Amino acid sequence: MQMTLRFLGATQEVTGSCHLITVNQQAVLLDCGLIQGGKADELRNRDPFDFRPELISAVVLSHAHIDHSGRLPLLAKQGFTGPIYTHKASAELCAIMLKDAAMLQERDTERQNKKRAKNDLTPLEPLFTQDDVDQVLTQFVALEYGQRFAVTDDIEVTLSDAGHILGSAVVELWLGQQAEQKKLVFSGDLGREGMPILSDPTMIEHADLVMMESTYGNRQHRSWQDTLTELKGIFATTIHKSRGNILLPAFSVGRAQELLYLFHIYAKEWDLSRWRICLDSPMAIKATQVYVNNYPLMDDDFKRFTRLSPGQHPLLSTAEFTSSTEESIELNDIHEGLIIIAGSGMCNGGRIRNHLAHNLVRKGADIIICGYQALGTPGRLLVDGAETLTIHGQSIKVAASIHTIGGLSAHADQAELLRWYRHFDNQPPIVLVHGEPESQQILIDELTAEPALAPQHAVIVEKGNCLDLSALPELVWVP
Known part of the structure; x- marks a missing residue:
């Protein structure tokens, strides 16, 4: 045969x-x-x-x-x-x-x-x-x-x-x-x-x-508890200096929903009430609804948490969903107090490119890389310590703080x-x-x-x- x-x-x-x-x-x-x-x-x-x-x-x-x-x-x-x-x-x-x-x-x-x-x-x-x-x-x-x-x-x-x-x-x-x-x-x-x-x-x-x-x-990835502690520390430090935005390049399917869930669970502990959180990705917004519709596939902890918080779905309660291009552009005029989740996860396309163009040059900004970055991608260059990044044909100086959170993989x-x-x-x-x-x-x-x-x-x-x-x-x- x-x-x-x-x-x-x-x-x-x-x-x-x-x-x-x-x-x-x-x-x-x-x-x-x-x-x-x-x-x-x-x-x-x-x-x-x-x-x-x-x-x-x-x-x-x-x-x-x-x-x-x-x-x-x-x-x-x-x-x-x-x-x-x-x-x-x-x-x-x-x-x-x-x-x-x-x-x-x-x-x-x-x-x-x-x-x-x-x-x-x-x-x-x-x-x-x-x-x-x-x-x-x-x-x-x-x-x-x-x-x-x-x-x-x-x-x-x-x-x-x-x-x-x-x-x-x-x-x-x-x-x-x-x-x-x-x-x-x-x-x-x-x-x-x-x-x-x-x-x-x-x-x-x-x-x-x-x-x-x-x-x-x-x-080995960092433990889940160490990862949460690291994330909490980044938010606490940025809140203390109070002079920048936080960008999270995220895959529209999987990573974006995981971040929404974490922000819902730890909103109080991480003092997120002082932040405006935006999911700035039309595809991630649509994918989030698919996650919501497929509730039976979630793990027991997610289902238990949802039962304990009726009317507050963990994926829908914390962030603003900015679907339109106009809403996304408006975010570029805000220099502090924003947490932006946007694709693409490797920074090689999508709205995160525009947000990087406006925030990389700011010393007070933080970029959290929380997923695999393939060789040759802008995200990999940031992880590897690039001093500049070319976006839309322009060389952008990297002055923002770059964090790599492997535990979210x-x-x-x-x-x-x-x-x-x-x-x-x-x-x-x-x-x-x-x-x-x-x-x-x-x-x-x-x-x-x-x-x-x-x-x-x-x-x-x-x-x-x-x-x-x-x-x-x-x-x-x-x-």
């Missing part, structure tokens, strides 16, 4: 998740995400797919983040007509996020074409348009956690809660039939244990192969990744995706440090690598 897994994205990098499973000539994609980072990285999204889109039978989408879902409209534009299976909350979030991505594609292409016209260059087309998004959204098939379903005659799938963002899934796949059947488990993006709002990641008992993310394979850290893998009862071979090489190698070293707990094989894959799944548990690579 022909049974292969080819790695086509998020290989030795963190974005662009895409993997191709083929069983008996039927091809299924796991994720189809945008590559994010610097300009050179993003240009790779225009490269041809490494397969013929019209020959893909189906897509299984682990979750809605753009680095996992963002090239789905392009896939449909180029001939894919099959179903896209994902959790129902992910389908709702993709309807928001993909439309926003199309708007950005069209806007950026228009801006580039104005420059190209001045140099008599051929105009570019957007990677995809709103019409492409409208088409691909008709192909989504919404599922529940724990529901086992047939993707093709030889591939069955179950989604389980990954605890990363709303609707995120660990994907279990049964490939082939009877004695020849193999089980692949794809972690997707794993969340953290004990974090607010969402449940902990689901532990899986058995697999013939584990494909696991490794974003933070080289480090929605990704499992090294210890949590090890614990998740070691829950498997048979030490299956493991391949690492969705991580930078240094982090991945350190995680491999930790995975194999204790022979009694070590996987049968542990490998960092490269783009284009193809694994013969019928040979498992041995890792046999094929052209």
Whole structure:
């Protein structure tokens, strides 16, 4: 039986998740995400797919983040007509996020074409348009956690809660039939244990192969209590000096809702009544409503807190929602007393860019970086200590205080990744995706440090690598 897994994205990098499973000539994609980072990285999204889109039978989408879902409209534009299976909350979030991505594609292409016209260059087309998004959204098939379903005659799938963002899934796949059947488990993006709002990641008992993310394979996050203490200290210091705003670049799905929840719970302890808190992101505002509508998926603490505060929903009670462009621009005239949550989380787009342009030069301002920053992004430059940042073609001096709060990450850290893998009862071979090489190698070293707990094989894959799944548990690579 022909049974292969080819790695086509998020290989030795963190974005662009895409993997191709083929069983008996039927091809299924796991994720189809945008590559994010610097300009050179993003240009790779225009490269041809490494397969013929019209020959893909189906897509299984682990979750809605753009680095996992963002090239789905392009896939449909180029001939894919099959179903896209994902959790129902992910389908709702993709309807928001993909439309926003199309708007950005069209806007950026228009801006580039104005420059190209001045140099008599051929105009570019957007990677995809709103019409492409409208088409691909008709192909989504919404599922529940724990529901086992047939993707093709030889591939069955179950989604389980990954605890990363709303609707995120660990994907279990049964490939082939009877004695020849193999089980692949794809972690997707794993969340953290004990974090607010969402449940902990689901532990899986058995697999013939584990494909696991490794974003933070080289480090431990700060404890949750230390993270809260650090946040409280930043707010207390800024209140004391009383001469600046606080900016929080935040992913519109996941991080923004987590911050709203924390501000609700700790409003009194952090003395937030003296601050005007604004969620300045149309996409985050829409995503927050999806979170509100999917209340049954929240963890027990969130549900208990909501029951104790009737009429005060934890995600709706603290911040102003500034949807319009005019409201957002007005915030630029306020120099102190503002807490602004805005996308994008890596500072490479969205309204946070305008707020950074107006606040980075102010010594009294504070910028709190509270999520992963890919290489080449403005957020990564700030974390790495850049003295200037180019925004809208202008060099902006960085005078504001930059804080990195790793404990708010929605990704499992090294210890949590090890614990998740070691829950498997048979030490299956493991391949690492969705991580930078240094982090991945350190995680491999930790995975194999204790022979009694070590996987049968542990490998960092490269783009284009193809694994013969019928040979498992041995890792046999094929052209």
